[in-house]
Amino acid sequence: MTVPALTGGRLAGRPDQPLLVVGPSLGTTSRALWSAAAGLLGDTFDVVGWDLPGHGGTPVQAPFTVGELAAGVLAHVERIAAARGDATARFAYAGVSLGGAVGLRLLLDAPGRVGRAALLCTGATIGTPPAWRERAAVVRASGCAALAGGAAERWFAPGFADRRPGVAAELVRGLADVDREGYAQACDALAGFDVRDRLAGVAAPVLAIAGARDAVTPPASLKRLAAGVRDGRLAVLDGVAHLAPAEAPRRVADLLLTHLSGPAVSSPAD
């Protein structure tokens, strides 16, 4: 197993508050995707992000699986928790799309560490292996800038880029800065990701948040996730597509404040 060394830092809050770890989607950084929502969570949580290899400050490394990425997130959190003086503490987790897939692996592989989780615009599997292999090949050949036009259509609900041009432009611009090999490795990891048969092993309370306009991970994907874990609930955001924390920071923050502040122990289901 190769565990990628990840970077990322505090987005909001203080070290004396409960730790909330937030994860990005493919092609975004935790700061660009989460900063607006994190600003609304910072009175309650110490909000800390992590970044994929080739994205933000994390260097490209050896190829990785989603499970290895989750181990990298755990190591990153342990470094941050040690600086907070509580290396073995539980944390809350919220992740979008690939960041949500990593959340599922954390819930399965480190069940004692994640007290509660919100998984946004994601699924127990995302897309299809051939489509991810094809995207990896395109990006290795042409770079991430070649993806910008299609990305905006997948990421934002119709009308969002007109209402919030600065937010949309910053996220799309950020995609051009992503290292092509890091992006392609993440596509390869998604091609191999499938935990549909393992959802019943997730015991922590999970809030699955879907964008009603999301074509990548439609509400049906989040509904299956919420129904498959032992203690799951579904929320669907109207007028939102795939990048929910950037598109609807207030609604996402309100859902997270309510869900993640609840007790960490799941109700016994079996």
Ligand SMILES: O=C(O)CC1=CCC(=O)O1
């Ligand atoms: O296709 C996209 O750009 C959206 C996406 C799929 C997986 C992920 O993390 O983001």
